[in-house]
Amino acid sequence: MRIKYLLTISVMASLLVGCNDKEKVTDVPTNAPADQSTAQQAGDNVTDQAAYNFVEFSLDVDYSATESYEVEYEDKRSGIEAKLEDDRNNIRLQGDEAYTKLDPLFKQLNFDSTTPNDEVIDQVIKVFNIEDNYQSIEVEVEFVDGNEKEFKRIK
Template structure:
């Protein structure tokens, strides 16, 4: 009798566990079923590098001139719709949309700037990323998610 009672409890517990934790919906066996989305508060406004759902800024505009000629132009803006432009005249590269975003992602993940990064360090990281030792104009504007701005404008 005790064995029968224990077996019934185990069977009932298993059924409840599978029903509560399992995925027995009509699309449960399909590979393309939709999973639940988890959205962080920061993600709604562009995200942050700390939460892993963004870069910590929603606008990034960079222009570098070398020997008085336009060399690098990048533009990243997610305030309305994620869009990017990337032009590197040194390597004869001009990208838009997804291709530009892929290239900008490499830049952003390499330089990893925050609102607290000193200006000299930002300039050094960007120049190092592009392999530049000198410039005649360096103009960078970044709008961070928390509302602070970074504006570096240097002319040599």
């Protein structure tokens, strides 16, 4: 009987640890992008509601084996998740702090799923102020229209 209780407690503790909400944005502005699936369920026009042209955005810039600049953004049904890590400036932001920093940058991006690779990378370099001495840049995007694309540049 004791083993059953210990096993139950262990499983519950594991589930709680797995439910990490640090990256969740809790203070979402009213003009924040709408989740595509939620907007479609409500019968709304997705492009009218989305603040950005994408629902997921991932940026990985490698400067060296130990220095990188990373951005993660997801607009899910359960909410927005955002993360920014900049090794060169020792910045680690998650949730509301990351979203606040990333929102004005995302609003400057105007590429879509038909934009050529070089144009997307050039735009990301400019908007995120990426230093020229990077080794590689990788951008993964899921657009509002459902298309997913990956853009890369290696020096």
